[in-house]
Amino acid sequence: MSVAQDRVVVIGAGIGGLAAALRLAHAGLAVTVVERAARPGGKMARVRVGETFVETGPTVFTMRWIFEELFADCAARFAEHAKLSPASLIARHAWTRNERLDLFADPEASAAAIDAFAGPREAEGYRRFCARSAEIYRTLEGPFIREGRTSPAGLAQRVGLSGLGDLWRIQPFATLWSSLGTFFRDPRLLQLFGRYATYCGASPFTAPATLMLVAHVEQAGVWTVEGGLSALARAVADLAAERGATFRYGAHVDRILTEGGQVSGLMLADGETIPAQTIVCNADAAALGASLFGPEAAPMGERLAPAERSLSAVTLCANAVADGFPLSHHNVFFSGDYRAEFDTILRRRRLPDDPTIYICAQDRTEAGPEPNGPERLLMLVNAPADGRERPLTPSEIETCATNLSRRLEACGLTLGMASPPVVTDPAGFEKRFPGSAGALYGRAPQGWASTFKRAGARTALPGLYLAGGSIHPGPGVPMAAQSGRLAAAAILQDRDSTARSRRTAMRGGMSMR
Incomplete structure (x- = not known):
């Protein structure tokens, strides 16, 4: 040879x-x-x-x-x-200063938190949601994830006649948002679990309901490395x-x-x-x-086409002193109107005035003490993947940072920057990954x-x-x-x-x- x-x-x-x-x-x-x-x-x-x-x-x-x-x-x-260190607290979520909800790796701990946050009906809906999430994962893990069946026919052939009922029950033709409505009425919970679509760079209003499996994946274990x-x-x-x-x-x-x-x-x-x-x-x-x-x-x-691409992002990497909000390792600060946020990003192809923000507080662990002084933060807001056709202007980036601070302050968090943050926008991601236009996940x-x-x-x-x-x-x-x-x-x-x-x-x- x-x-x-x-x-x-x-x-x-x-x-x-x-x-x-x-x-x-x-x-x-x-x-x-x-x-x-x-x-x-x-x-x-x-x-x-x-x-x-x-x-x-x-x-x-x-x-x-x-x-x-x-x-x-x-x-x-x-x-x-x-x-690796296992995390019992998956993420902390906030809508306002007085609206916070933690989700845990233990589903019953999360159900108890949801009960206190939104009432027993929503807690029961969460339990049914977890059962459906596990069913979706069990159906897809073998043929889709492990074996790489990349076509509907291949997937159906792999599961066989006995498994076709399972495929139908995981609601392959429904959207994530519509399916979540069968489990939750509280708009904040729809928003929280709808965010799973963004894990693949999509809108919860168009993403398939099968993405509910993310809940089961997280309950099976989230680790920090x-x-x-x-x-x-x-x-x-x-x-x-x-x-x-x-x-x-x-x-x-x-x-x-x-x-x-x-x-x-x-x-x-x-x-x-x-x-x-x-x-x-x-x-x-x-x-x-x-x-x-x-x-x-x-x-x-x-x-x-731009409409087929996954989401991009504007990220700010910072050393900052956090005050007024008890950050965990993973935190999400939700916008006031999720549908308007995604319409702005995916239809108008603009950054939203009121963005949902993800923050990874990288020095925060469950076992260790809170940081004393500046800490390392990754902050992310979703953006359209137009880094090649329409790069964001410096003014738009500055406005994004202002809107980010406004949303965090509405939830009680203020940040004192120890040094200027490092910003990456869709054009920056396109430069690092040519051909992507800044899309972080390929096809949405x-x-x-x-x-x-x-x-x-x-x-x-x-x-x-x-x-x-x-x-x-x-x-x-x-x-x-x-x-x-x-x-x-x-x-x-x-x-x-x-x-x-x-x-x-x-x-x-x-x-x-």
């Missing part, structure tokens, strides 16, 4: 690419990871603010089993490479390197090369070529579709069919495989890691199939000389 045939090149050291690189390197393949940034992680990153570093990417870690299985498949123990999720990315990269993978940072891929209708390697921006007959592209599918990796690979991606899940529009690991171009948050099974750290596992499994399966298909002499028919 030639060097090109035996080499796998992974484009992008996001968590999907890292998972694929680790699994393939452990299987004995020669793996090279090329990453345009200076370090691994992709969106799992941190930024310097003053004298400290603030995590600027995802902050919620769930579905630990995906990483435990990934490490176990590579003869390693996940617990030895990442230090020592050093943040950027440290988790480094741990996966380090183990992949131990297993033999080579990492090349600061390497900008110019194009994917093909020969004879299949992958033959790639060319870097400096003109260097790397031969390979297998490539895992861990980039946004829209980057492929925009021909950022060359015209031959473009049909394997997708081109999304809108309607039941959108779930099956994401590309799977295999493509129609032989030798090209896909991984990442814009690929099946979807966005988020565990799902993106699972996409890498699925890509690696597809590569190993296809190589095994090729190895078992020995060449043999065949008598020719009409098409053979």
Whole structure:
């Protein structure tokens, strides 16, 4: 076997690419990871603010089993490479100074909190909601998440006739918002659980009801990772390197090369070529579709209209003194009108005047004391993914910061900045992840069919495989890691199939000389 045939090149050291690189390197393949940034992680990153570093990417870690299985498949123990602390308090939510609600990993503790907040009827609705959430997760985990069934027919075939009733009961054709109305009447609870749609970058008014499974995922365990999720990315990269993978940072891929209708390697921006007959592209599918990796690979991606893109964000990473509100690690401050907020973002393509704000107080833990002085905060508001067509102006960013402060103060929180915050807007995300227009999650899940529009690991171009948050099974750290596992499994399966298909002499028919 030639060097090109035996080499796998992974484009992008996001968590999907890292998972694929680790699994393939452990299987004995020669793996090279090329990453345009200076370090691994992709969106799992941190930024310097003053004298400290603030995590600027995802902050919620769930579905630990995906990483435990990934490490176990590579003869390693996940617990030895990442230090995790379970959270009993999932998040603190606020609407005004006097309206606060905590949700817990223990459903009965959450039910008791909801009872005190909104009454016994809503608490009972929450219990029914949890049961439905668990049912949705059980129905989809095996065929959709673990096995990567990317079409309705494939999913139905996998569950069989006995499982079709389960598929129907999870309300695949309903929206999240309409389904929540069968469990809750309190508009604040509709808002709280409707926010699960934003985990995939969508509006709760158009996202499918199947996203209710997020509740079950969180109840199964939310952890904080020592050093943040950027440290988790480094741990996966380090183990992949131990297993033999080579990492090349600061390497900008110019194009994917093909020969004879299949992958033959790639060319870097400096003109260097790397031969390979297998490539895992861990980039946004829209980057492929925009021909950022060359015209031959473009049909394997997708081109999304602005309305099809997931949400983007404006983030502020800060060192600040928090006063007047008891921050937990995860906090959400809700706007006064959720429907108006999403109409402004997704229809008018503007930042809302009254935004919902997520804050990760990264120095707050359940076991430790409250910070004495400035603390590290990641603050996020949703924004339209128009970072390429219509970048936000400095005036709009300034107004966003003002509106953010106003909403926090309405809930009792004031912030004293110890240094200027580091701001990233949709144009900044587009710069970091070209082709995405700033969309953080690829295609937005809108309607039941959108779930099956994401590309799977295999493509129609032989030798090209896909991984990442814009690929099946979807966005988020565990799902993106699972996409890498699925890509690696597809590569190993296809190589095994090729190895078992020995060449043999065949008598020719009409098409053979």
